[in-house]
Amino acid sequence: MKHVSPLPAYLVKRYRGWKATSFAENRAWYRHLADEGQHPRAMIISCCDSRVHVTAIFGADQGEFFIHRNIANLVPPYEPDGNQHGTSAAVEYAVTALKVAHILVVGHSNCGGVKGCLDMCSGHAPELEQKSSFVGRWMDILRPGYERVQDIEDLEDRRKALEKEAVLVSLDNLMTFPFVKQAVEEGKLTLHGLWNDIGEGGVSEYIPEDKVFRPV
Structure with a gap:
C-alpha cells in the first residue's frame, strides 16, 4: 500500500x-x-471536534467509558435497511453486549457540524445539499431540530439552540431502537443529555421536567 x-x-x-x-x-x-x-459503566456519544475531551471532563481512566464520536454527536433513527451504520452499531454493542447502565449524549458550543446544518437548512450552503455530501446527508438527521429553532431571530442564539437540539434529537432517536427502549423501560439503562461550553468549561444537563438545560 x-x-x-x-x-x-x-x-x-x-x-x-x-x-x-x-x-x-x-x-x-x-x-x-x-x-x-472491558466493562464500561457508560457509553458517551460526542462530537468528533478535537476540542471536546470527554475523558478529561469527567476525569475518566481507560476502561470507564465506551466512546463513540461523530459529526455533531448525532444518533440516527433506528433504520435496519442493510446500509452501513457505524453509530447504530456502536449503540447496539454498548447496550446489548456491554450492558452499559448509562448513555450520555454530549453536545458542545461552536459546533461546526451544527453550523453546517444551520447554513444548509437556511439555504446558505448549497454544497451540503448535494447528494454526494456525506456531511450534508448526515446533518439531515438534525432537520427536525432546525425546524424547532428556525424562528429565533438572533443568529448566535439560534445556533446555540440548535446545538442543544442535536442532543435532544439524538435522545429521541435512541428511543426508536427497540433494545434501547426495552432497557430504559426495564430500568436497566438511563439516557442523559449534556451540553459543554468549551470556552467556559461548563457542562449543562437537560432537565426533562422543565425542558431546559441547566448547569451541572
Whole structure:
C-alpha cells in the first residue's frame, strides 16, 4: 500500500514518552484490562471536534467509558435497511453486549457540524445539499431540530439552540431502537443529555421536567 506513510516524528516521540511513563507506571492496570475485557459503566456519544475531551471532563481512566464520536454527536433513527451504520452499531454493542447502565449524549458550543446544518437548512450552503455530501446527508438527521429553532431571530442564539437540539434529537432517536427502549423501560439503562461550553468549561444537563438545560 504505497499511499500509506510512517507516523510523523512528533507522534512517535509522544507515544514513546507515554510508554515510558504512564504505561510503565500502570502496567498492572493495562494488563488487567487486556485480560479481563472491558466493562464500561457508560457509553458517551460526542462530537468528533478535537476540542471536546470527554475523558478529561469527567476525569475518566481507560476502561470507564465506551466512546463513540461523530459529526455533531448525532444518533440516527433506528433504520435496519442493510446500509452501513457505524453509530447504530456502536449503540447496539454498548447496550446489548456491554450492558452499559448509562448513555450520555454530549453536545458542545461552536459546533461546526451544527453550523453546517444551520447554513444548509437556511439555504446558505448549497454544497451540503448535494447528494454526494456525506456531511450534508448526515446533518439531515438534525432537520427536525432546525425546524424547532428556525424562528429565533438572533443568529448566535439560534445556533446555540440548535446545538442543544442535536442532543435532544439524538435522545429521541435512541428511543426508536427497540433494545434501547426495552432497557430504559426495564430500568436497566438511563439516557442523559449534556451540553459543554468549551470556552467556559461548563457542562449543562437537560432537565426533562422543565425542558431546559441547566448547569451541572
